[in-house]
Amino acid sequence: MQPITKSAPSEGHFLHCGSFQLDLNHPHIMGIINVTPDSFSDGGKHLAVDQALSHGRQLIAEGASILDVGGESTRPGAEPVSIEEELRRVLPVVEGLSQEGYLVSIDTRHTEVMAAAIKAGAAMVNDVNGLRAEGALEACAASDVAVCIMHMQGDPLTMQIHPSYENVVLEVNDFLNLRAEAALQSGIKANQICLDPGFGFGKTVQHNLELLRGLSSLLDLGYPLLAGLSRKSVLGAVTGKGTDDRVHSSIAAALIAVQHGARIVRVHDVAATHNALAVWSAVENTQ
Numbered sequence: 001m002q003p004i005t006k007s008a009p010s011e012g013h014f015l016h017c018g019s020f021q022l023d024l025n026h027p028h029i030m031g032i033i034n035v036t037p038d039s040f041s042d043g044g045k046h047l048a049v050d051q052a053l054s055h056g057r058q059l060i061a062e063g064a065s066i067l068d069v070g071g072e073s074t075r076p077g078a079e080p081v082s083i084e085e086e087l088r089r090v091l092p093v094v095e096g097l098s099q100e101g102y103l104v105s106i107d108t109r110h111t112e113v114m115a116a117a118i119k120a121g122a123a124m125v126n127d128v129n130g131l132r133a134e135g136a137l138e139a140c141a142a143s144d145v146a147v148c149i150m151h152m153q154g155d156p157l158t159m160q161i162h163p164s165y166e167n168v169v170l171e172v173n174d175f176l177n178l179r180a181e182a183a184l185q186s187g188i189k190a191n192q193i194c195l196d197p198g199f200g201f202g203k204t205v206q207h208n209l210e211l212l213r214g215l216s217s218l219l220d221l222g223y224p225l226l227a228g229l230s231r232k233s234v235l236g237a238v239t240g241k242g243t244d245d246r247v248h249s250s251i252a253a254a255l256i257a258v259q260h261g262a263r264i265v266r267v268h269d270v271a272a273t274h275n276a277l278a279v280w281s282a283v284e285n286t287q
């Protein structure tokens, strides 16, 4: 895997993220920093600012290209937090890690948090709600950050009650297509957009497996794909393991996602994923 560069590329395929260019000829790891008391697998571990900062440095040392900072759990059934509380949790972490020169992504559904995080140095906005909140598209278009547009059926409080689709891959495809179009209309450039099918967000185990199997068909939309399967319940359903015992299945899922076209994988276990992708890259590059 190649490190990210800070200079504009002359050729190739890049995701433009503020002053960073992510080289999409190689898969990248987005390391997760949940500054929350209640995230499903690492809640409470990185609540203090200095803990979150040192976790971020460690994830970079282990091979992450992007640090995804979130202050609101979106696990199924999670209660929303106030904007003030979310800002209080994420802003010092976004600012600190950006100032250290890292590519920081803000994981939020809220326009106010997006705008404040961009001001604090975030180079990517990762929105599980697909930039559908009022003003979200405009807040992102006002800068040159990258955006990750994710599919979710329903909202975190209720999304796992009765997820239903006629054809999950087609419906996710159509949603992402419409949202990417809306992003372009708002002034966000095509080379700033990546798309995510939203594993676990309003999907049954079967829906998640179908989506992973059909992931490469989403490449036809013409944008890089991000996949987040790390430690998710679909892996628990397949292996029978609890959240803390899903590292191996998460590595398998990340590898399958990359094999099926994902260029960014959002993970908790960066070192292990980095090793797995190094093997994948070595095989791909010796063809």
Ligand code: HH2
Pocket (backbone or CB within 6 Å): 032, 034, 036, 038, 039, 040, 041, 070, 072, 073, 074, 075, 107, 126, 127, 128, 148, 150, 196, 198, 199, 226, 227, 228, 229, 266
């Ligand atoms: N999954 C989670 C949060 N943000 N963003 C993207 N783009 N894709 C995902 O699949 C995704 C995401 C949920 O995982 P996590 O952050 O570990 O848990 P929690 O929401 O409980 O904080």
